[in-house]
Amino acid sequence: MSDLLTVRDLRVTFSLRREGAMPWASPTLLRAVNGVDFTLRAGETLGIVGESGCGKSTLARALIGLVPATGQAEWIDGRDLLNLTPRQMMAYRQDIQMVFQDPLASLNPRMTVGQIIAEPLVTHRPDLPRAEIRERVRAMMEKVGLLPNQINRYPHEFSGGQCQRIGIARALIVEPRLVICDEPVSALDVSIQAQVINLLIRLQKELGLSLIFIAHDLSVVKHVSDRVMVLYLGKVMELASASDLYGSPQHPYTQALLSAVPVPDPTVEAARTIVPLKGDLPSPMNPPSGCVFRTRCPRAEARCAAEVPALAGGDHAVACHFPGPLTEAEIARAREVA
Amino acid sequence: MVIDQQKMQSLSARMVEAEVKGRSPWADARRRFFRNRAAMLGLTILVLVTLFALFGGAFAQWSNEELDFSVMGRVAELGAPSLANGHYFGTDNLGRDLYARTVQGTQISLMVGVVGAAIAVIVGTLYGATAGYIGGRTDQIMMRAVDILMSIPYMFVLILLLVMFGRSMSMLFLGIGLISWLDMSRIVRGQTLSLKNREFVEAARATGVSSFRIIIRHIVPNLLGVVAVYATLLVPLMILTESFISFLGLGVQEPLTSWGALISEGAGTMNYGTLWQLAFPLFFFVITLFGFFFVGDGLRDALDPKER
Numbered sequence: 001m002s003d004l005l006t007v008r009d010l011r012v013t014f015s016l017r018r019e020g021a022m023p024w025a026s027p028t029l030l031r032a033v034n035g036v037d038f039t040l041r042a043g044e045t046l047g048i049v050g051e052s053g054c055g056k057s058t059l060a061r062a063l064i065g066l067v068p069a070t071g072q073a074e075w076i077d078g079r080d081l082l083n084l085t086p087r088q089m090m091a092y093r094q095d096i097q098m099v100f101q102d103p104l105a106s107l108n109p110r111m112t113v114g115q116i117i118a119e120p121l122v123t124h125r126p127d128l129p130r131a132e133i134r135e136r137v138r139a140m141m142e143k144v145g146l147l148p149n150q151i152n153r154y155p156h157e158f159s160g161g162q163c164q165r166i167g168i169a170r171a172l173i174v175e176p177r178l179v180i181c182d183e184p185v186s187a188l189d190v191s192i193q194a195q196v197i198n199l200l201i202r203l204q205k206e207l208g209l210s211l212i213f214i215a216h217d218l219s220v221v222k223h224v225s226d227r228v229m230v231l232y233l234g235k236v237m238e239l240a241s242a243s244d245l246y247g248s249p250q251h252p253y254t255q256a257l258l259s260a261v262p263v264p265d266p267t268v269e270a271a272r273t274i275v276p277l278k279g280d281l282p283s284p285m286n287p288p289s290g291c292v293f294r295t296r297c298p299r300a301e302a303r304c305a306a307e308v309p310a311l312a313g314g315d316h317a318v319a320c321h322f323p324g325p326l327t328e329a330e331i332a333r334a335r336e337v338a
Numbered sequence: 339m340v341i342d343q344q345k346m347q348s349l350s351a352r353m354v355e356a357e358v359k360g361r362s363p364w365a366d367a368r369r370r371f372f373r374n375r376a377a378m379l380g381l382t383i384l385v386l387v388t389l390f391a392l393f394g395g396a397f398a399q400w401s402n403e404e405l406d407f408s409v410m411g412r413v414a415e416l417g418a419p420s421l422a423n424g425h426y427f428g429t430d431n432l433g434r435d436l437y438a439r440t441v442q443g444t445q446i447s448l449m450v451g452v453v454g455a456a457i458a459v460i461v462g463t464l465y466g467a468t469a470g471y472i473g474g475r476t477d478q479i480m481m482r483a484v485d486i487l488m489s490i491p492y493m494f495v496l497i498l499l500l501v502m503f504g505r506s507m508s509m510l511f512l513g514i515g516l517i518s519w520l521d522m523s524r525i526v527r528g529q530t531l532s533l534k535n536r537e538f539v540e541a542a543r544a545t546g547v548s549s550f551r552i553i554i555r556h557i558v559p560n561l562l563g564v565v566a567v568y569a570t571l572l573v574p575l576m577i578l579t580e581s582f583i584s585f586l587g588l589g590v591q592e593p594l595t596s597w598g599a600l601i602s603e604g605a606g607t608m609n610y611g612t613l614w615q616l617a618f619p620l621f622f623f624v625i626t627l628f629g630f631f632f633v634g635d636g637l638r639d640a641l642d643p644k645e646r
């Protein structure tokens with residue numbers, strides 16, 4: 001499999017000005033994404049997991065060019081997406097589409113479903129006749145499980161799940177190669193979540209898409225992803241194939257996250273040990289030195305504060321000085337503090 | 339099997355069914371508006387006043403320039419409203435038919451109001467939406483310009499303009515148009531700022547829709563509610579401004595007239611027993627203002643159901 005997208009050292013930094021500060025005062029820097037590397041192979045799904053505020057949405061927005069970023073994001077044809085002029089980027093916008101978190105808010109309330117779904121097509125293929133566009137929209141609606149005769153309805157007449165299907169149809173109408181799903185199901189009812197996820201999986205197989213699937217807990221990502229990347233404070237903590245990551249998580253943070261995932265089997269559920277995370281997420285404006293996770297890590301040592309752990313380990317990459325399963329003693333310590 | 343077949347048939351039947359017509363947010367708002375009694379009353383008044391302005395002239399027995407020599411000089415006794423001599427609203431001090439004059443004044447006042455509001459809507463919306471959408475330094479500069487223009491006492495400037503360049507309709511429109519869009523652009527900019535971070539705008543930006551198209555297709559249609567409400571409230575404001583200027587004697591010039599000018603004339607002769615000269619123009623003036631305010635209120639309720 002070839003690499004569709006290779007991201008190297010991607011950084012997004014926002015400079016925040018304090019309200020009422022003098023114009024010459026230097027602004028505070030918020031490093032939302034702080035040096036992320038990963039590759040995405042053609043046709044695979046990469047899950048990105050992290051607590052809210054870890055920079056996963058910002059990462060998605062950087063890839064699609066909604067927020068300025070530095071670093072490199074090399075597309076399959078060798079072009080660096082982050083250093084293109086807006087005009088050059090236009091050609092790639094067709095290849096990279098996005099599905100948003102809030103299904104209703106991502107649809108313009110004053111436009112009909114047909115107009116919404118057609119918008120990317122109208123933008124990228126202005127040469128298509130209207131009848132053809134309409135035909136394609138209807139075909140796409142059918143594909144995502146909407147009745148094509150609803151084409152003239154407005155978003156507020158649909159349920160959340162249906163709105164998300166509209167969002168998916170809009171993303172797929174231009175036949176992209178990569179779809180970035182930014183928490184596509186977290187705003188939906190649990191019963192609907194599975195439907196939408198299954199739809200995404202089915203469409204991915206049918207169309208040979210690559211997906212970047214962002215979520216804030218590991219359980220949703222599990223069924224979708226080939227590989228999973230765990231983010232914390234804008235940095236990659238662990239990146240491995242889904243089976244490796246769920247089977248033998250190495251990073252203490254991943255283990256803590258995993259322990260919080262509910263298990264459907266009641267006996268297993270009762271037996272599992274939750275590793276609590278102590279304290280709150282540190283402010284991204286003032287991240288801890290060394291390993292960013294050290295303030296909440298049950299295994300933290302002096303070296304963790306001094307040295308930044310590099311992401312190492314090939315296919316199962318971990319950014320930790322002391323990777324490995326948590327011991328009983330460490331779990332006990334984590335519980336004590338929390 | 340049978341059940342399956344039925345299901346399939348009903349499904350396929352639904353698939354080929356004619357396209358369902360959607361209920362747009364506008365249609366919803368229209369329904370709510372038509373259920374609002376006060377707003378409907380206001381709308382009826384406005385329609386009647388407009389009809390009066392358009393076709394009232396056809397019923398006049400006298401033109402608005404003719405002097406009725408039979409009542410001249412004895413207006414207080416002979417010039418009162420009467421059907422017999424064709425002066426439905428009586429005559430003014432010079433013996434001109436007040437009915438024809440009121441029709442003419444209504445036309446001009448409404449025109450001033452509507453044109454002023456229209457300028458405000460077009461210029462203010464585009465200006466505010468552009469400033470808000472582009473943001474950053476452009477926004478700063480554009481809005482500071484508005485602040486500066488707003489800080490000028492506009493009545494003073496308007497009067498100065500009319501005095502310097504002579505009183506004319508075009509000068510009046512220019513003056514009113516110059517000031518009316520400032521508030522509108524501020525309101526629109528505020529709305530745009532909140533709209534521009536909504537996900538549907540982000541979605542459009544992500545697929546590469548041009549800024550111009552985003553403003554026209556995504557921002558402006560979602561602002562239109564606020565703009566419509568503000569515009570209906572702006573019309574009476576414009577009418578008031580014009581009337582005030584005319585009342586001061588600086589507005590429209592004879593032989594043209596407006597409500598303000600008529601009211602001013604009527605007020606001048608109030609003490610000589612010719613109260614109708616004040617009453618008729620004032621009546622139209624007041625009911626029109628009420629009409630616009632009721633409609634504006636109704637629109638606001640209809641377009642923003644959450645507020646109630």
Ligand code: SF4
Pocket residue numbers: 251252253291292293294295297298299300301304309319320321322323
């Ligand atoms: S580097 Fe140290 S602080 Fe960071 S996760 Fe590993 S053990 Fe914990």
